[in-house]
Amino acid sequence: DVVLTQTPPTLSATIGQSVSISCRSSQSLLDSDGDTYLNWLLQRPGQSPQLLIYSVSNLESGVPNRFSGSGSETDFTLKISGVEAEDLGVYYCMQATHAPYTFGAGTKLELK
Amino acid sequence: QVQLQQSGAELAKPGSSVKISCKASGYTFTSYYISWIKQTTGQGLEYIGYINTGSGGTNYNEKFKGKATLTVDKSSSTAFMQLSSLTPDDSAVYYCARDLADWGQGTLVTVSS
Numbered sequence: 001d002v003v004l005t006q007t008p009p010t011l012s013a014t015i016g017q018s019v020s021i022s023c024r025s026s027q028s029l030l031d032s033d034g035d036t037y038l039n040w041l042l043q044r045p046g047q048s049p050q051l052l053i054y055s056v057s058n059l060e061s062g063v064p065n066r067f068s069g070s071g072s073e074t075d076f077t078l079k080i081s082g083v084e085a086e087d088l089g090v091y092y093c094m095q096a097t098h099a100p101y102t103f104g105a106g107t108k109l110e111l112k
Numbered sequence: 113q114v115q116l117q118q119s120g121a122e123l124a125k126p127g128s129s130v131k132i133s134c135k136a137s138g139y140t141f142t143s144y145y146i147s148w149i150k151q152t153t154g155q156g157l158e159y160i161g162y163i164n165t166g167s168g169g170t171n172y173n174e175k176f177k178g179k180a181t182l183t184v185d186k187s188s189s190t191a192f193m194q195l196s197s198l199t200p201d202d203s204a205v206y207y208c209a210r211d212l213a214d215w216g217q218g219t220l221v222t223v224s225s
Binding site: 041099 | 175212213217
């Protein structure tokens with residue numbers, strides 16, 4: 001199975017600060033169809049996960065544009081440009097290129 | 113708007129089975145696959161598999177073959193997941209999701225004697 005390694009496991013930020021989360025894959029996530037199925041999700045406390053970004057860099061409808069994703073092959077990054085209070089929670093990367101789909105262990109974003 | 117309403121919490125005995133439902137509304141049910149995901153504190157998020165709501169075709173994570181069975185009832189726009197031969201390791205919150213973009217609220221399954 002593809003292993004996704006997220007760093008850091010915990011991130012402390014102040015409101016307005018920009019932060020980045022890394023997700024490294026044990027295999028290339030470039031699919032034979034040319035797409036790269038690396039997604040980012042946020043799980044706020046007590047809530048279900050929600051999709052933020054799909055296929056590396058595409059913002060899901062309704063997601064603020066302070067979120068952005070980048071990367072290729074095995075190295076991916078989620079950036080939040082100006083953290084807001086509603087952004088607190090656990091961020092997960094998830095790959096859907098190789099079966100079985102797998103998730104990273106999560107990065108918890110806390111207020112400093 | 114899109115909604116996925118899951119059935120309530122289950123308390124089950126080891127060796128028994130439970131069947132969780134996921135009722136969809138706000139979109140054409142048969143146009144999107146439904147995925148099922150397991151969440152535990154220890155193992156994090158695990159992808160169980162998906163069902164093609166139009167054809168009923170399924171795709172399972174090998175780890176969950178024999179454990180989970182995915183079905184749909186198109187007449188009621190509801191997807192189901194049955195978990196069999198339950199052990200304490202099956203205790204978790206289980207989510208259904210439409211294309212991973214819309215998630216149910218989760219169903220807590222507790223396996224205990």
